[in-house]
Amino acid sequence: MPQKIAAGNWKMNAPDPAEADTLARQHPDPGVTVLLCPPATLLASLSERLSQTKIQTGGQDCHTAASGAHTGDVSAAMLAAAGAGHVILGHSERRADHGESDGLVREKAEAALEAGLTPIICVGETLEERDAERTLEVIEGQLSGSLPRTDAPLIVAYEPVWAIGTGRTPTPDQIEKVHALLRAQAPSDTPLLYGGSVKGSNAAEIFAIANVDGALVGGASLTAEAFSPIVSALEAAV
Numbered sequence: 318m319p320q321k322i323a324a325g326n327w328k329m330n331a332p333d334p335a336e337a338d339t340l341a342r343q344h345p346d347p348g349v350t351v352l353l354c355p356p357a358t359l360l361a362s363l364s365e366r367l368s369q370t371k372i373q374t375g376g377q378d379c380h381t382a383a384s385g386a387h388t389g390d391v392s393a394a395m396l397a398a399a400g401a402g403h404v405i406l407g408h409s410e411r412r413a414d415h416g417e418s419d420g421l422v423r424e425k426a427e428a429a430l431e432a433g434l435t436p437i438i439c440v441g442e443t444l445e446e447r448d449a450e451r452t453l454e455v456i457e458g459q460l461s462g463s464l465p466r467t468d469a470p471l472i473v474a475y476e477p478v479w480a481i482g483t484g485r486t487p488t489p490d491q492i493e494k495v496h497a498l499l500r501a502q503a504p505s506d507t508p509l510l511y512g513g514s515v516k517g518s519n520a521a522e523i524f525a526i527a528n529v530d531g532a533l534v535g536g537a538s539l540t541a542e543a544f545s546p547i548v549s550a551l552e553a554a555v
């Protein structure tokens with residue numbers, strides 16, 4: 318059975334780190350993997366802060382190279398040295414803001430695996446693509462272009478671009494169709510996360526969908542009050 322994962326993507330936000338302590342106190346021994354991905358500058362301190370807890374940390378992006386003349390970038394090895402065990406790659410905000418291609422995401426995923434990190438590879442269609450009934454074709458293309466050419470364990474997150482930060486979520490049927498495709502295409506036992514406006518109030522319904530193994534959460538991961546019910550819903554779904 319794939320691992321169950323509640324992952325928080327803090328994006329370019331710096332919530333009070335005491336929120337992470339509260340979350341750790343509320344979930345001292347979670348029955349699922351709980352992961353917080355802060356901005357790179359906060360990764361080392363947050364990892365240290367959570368080192369005596371079961372909450373893990375991850376990065377939000379990495380470079381393809383291990384080191385070198387890449388001003389402003391951070392390598393996968395640096396994330397690992399700062400305490401990360403995972404790294405989010407190919408998030409739609411990076412694909413949109415930085416023009417990241419599937420090929421680049423694949424190279425980054427290979428670099429992450431090389432550094433001992435588990436990549437969380439994000440895919441998702443735009444509203445335009447969904448309206449044009451191209452969702453499955455788009456996801457299939459992104460996945461086959463972005464997955465590293467190895468059997469190493471990784472995680473895939475389905476995040477419809479139009480559901481991110483909008484309060485809109487796809488219907489359970491829409492999520493189920495995409496996750497069935499991911500299950501068929503990704504290596505067996507790959508945890509498949511859903512992301513896009515996940516909240517405490519809709520988490521249980523989302524976790525009941527076939528082949529949904531957890532969530533990648535943005536806004537609702539910034540406070541323990543908002544994230545804890547999502548973790549609890551996933552624990553209850555196991």
Ligand SMILES: O=C(CO)COP(=O)(O)O
Binds near residue numbers: 482515534
């Ligand atoms: O992009 C996301 C997580 O990576 C989802 O963000 P929201 O949960 O804020 O919609």
